[in-house]
Amino acid sequence: MRAFVFDAYRKPLHEADVPEPTVGDHDVLVQVAAAGLNHLDAKIREGEFRLILPYEAPLTLGHDLAGTVIEVGGSVRSLKPGDAVFARPRDHRIGTFAERISVAESDVALAPTSISTVEAASLPLVALTAWQALVERGNVQPGQKVLIHAGAGGVGTIAIQLAKHLGAHVATTASSSNAEFLRELGADVVVDHRTQDFEEELSGYDLVLDSLGGENLPKSLRVLRPGGLAIGIQGPPTPAFAKAAGLNPVVRLAIAGLSRKVRAQAKRLGVRYEFLFMRADGDQLREIAALVDAGAIRPVVGATHPFAETAAALDSLGKTRIRGKAVVSLP
Numbered sequence: 001m002r003a004f005v006f007d008a009y010r011k012p013l014h015e016a017d018v019p020e021p022t023v024g025d026h027d028v029l030v031q032v033a034a035a036g037l038n039h040l041d042a043k044i045r046e047g048e049f050r051l052i053l054p055y056e057a058p059l060t061l062g063h064d065l066a067g068t069v070i071e072v073g074g075s076v077r078s079l080k081p082g083d084a085v086f087a088r089p090r091d092h093r094i095g096t097f098a099e100r101i102s103v104a105e106s107d108v109a110l111a112p113t114s115i116s117t118v119e120a121a122s123l124p125l126v127a128l129t130a131w132q133a134l135v136e137r138g139n140v141q142p143g144q145k146v147l148i149h150a151g152a153g154g155v156g157t158i159a160i161q162l163a164k165h166l167g168a169h170v171a172t173t174a175s176s177s178n179a180e181f182l183r184e185l186g187a188d189v190v191v192d193h194r195t196q197d198f199e200e201e202l203s204g205y206d207l208v209l210d211s212l213g214g215e216n217l218p219k220s221l222r223v224l225r226p227g228g229l230a231i232g233i234q235g236p237p238t239p240a241f242a243k244a245a246g247l248n249p250v251v252r253l254a255i256a257g258l259s260r261k262v263r264a265q266a267k268r269l270g271v272r273y274e275f276l277f278m279r280a281d282g283d284q285l286r287e288i289a290a291l292v293d294a295g296a297i298r299p300v301v302g303a304t305h306p307f308a309e310t311a312a313a314l315d316s317l318g319k320t321r322i323r324g325k326a327v328v329s330l331p
């Protein structure tokens with residue numbers, strides 16, 4: 001079958017003919033109709049995640065899918081051939097830039113019925129990230145103040161809507177050209193990151209979702225109320241993450257070093273910092289699908305590319321300015 005693979009770290013992604021997936025007892029075989037593009041795909045190809053996610057090349061990339069179940073394993077009970085589904089397959093079982101993929105049943109959910117297949121494929125990774133940050137870790141409550149950085153991005157567009165749905169007062173950072181659009185999505189305050197310093201505009205926040213990292217993170221700590229929580233998804237990773245991920249002691253030590261400064265800053269300010277690396281979760285996807293069909297969350301797809309152009313589309317991620325997600329559509 002057709003798939004997009006890379007043969008060695010830092011080598012280009014290219015189309016290849018790869019073997020058909022095998023379907024285990026607890027797996028479903030999905031005919032992929034559309035696949036969302038994520039920075040994680042590019043970062044894995046670049047070798048940036050080698051310590052945390054040691055993949056062997058050649059590897060088929062792709063972390064998001066929407067498609068149709070065409071076969072189920074002997075123990076699968078919740079899905080059947082013909083079901084329209086969406087998923088973020090778990091780490092070490094990725095590969096949605098392909099005609100077909102075998103996915104663990106527990107990573108898959110029925111796709112929302114009110115949106116297109118391309119829109120469904122844009123959601124899993126970013127919506128699970130938003131859910132795990134705001135619901136699971138942040139436990140956001142009505143009336144709380146939440147800052148979502150990079151509101152116009154893939155994670156940001158969904159996180160703003162989810163935070164609003166949870167009843168939060170939502171601030172975001174974006175270019176002024178995106179301000180009106182983000183207010184329509186639910187942002188109460190939009191800070192123009194090109195002309196304003198968000199640290200001067202905002203204070204007393206309960207939670208910040210930081211997808212930018214670098215200097216943005218210490219600045220984010222300073223807009224929190226005492227005891228408030230900054231969740232970083234761009235890094236740096238923390239010892240708590242390294243422990244939970246079961247990484248070896250040497251890697252854990254290296255990771256502790258990466259986040260030492262920001263953890264010390266958080267401690268001094270009386271606030272908290274946590275690193276989140278999202279994970280696959282079919283149950284959470286079911287909750288997300290329900291919110292989409294209830295009209296609380298709408299996907300934002302800024303670009304759709306033909307499958308044959310997957311490699312170029314991944315290369316253009318972050319270079320061409322779009323709102324929300326880029327998705328490839330299969331024939």
Ligand SMILES: NC(=O)c1ccc[n+]([C@@H]2O[C@H](COP(=O)([O-])OP(=O)(O)OC[C@H]3O[C@@H](n4cnc5c(N)ncnc54)[C@H](OP(=O)(O)O)[C@@H]3O)[C@@H](O)[C@H]2O)c1
Nearest residue numbers: 039129150152153154155173174175193211233276277278
């Ligand atoms: N740890 C995890 O589990 C996890 C999960 C998902 C994503 N991530 C990471 O999170 C990052 C963001 O992902 P994404 O998919 O949301 O990216 P994206 O869609 O490429 O985000 C691009 C957006 O960033 C905005 N932006 C750029 N510089 C900014 C600044 N200084 N202040 C505010 N906004 C700024 C731009 O907004 P304007 O056009 O308005 O300027 C643009 O819309 C990536 O590094 C990704 O790898 C991590």
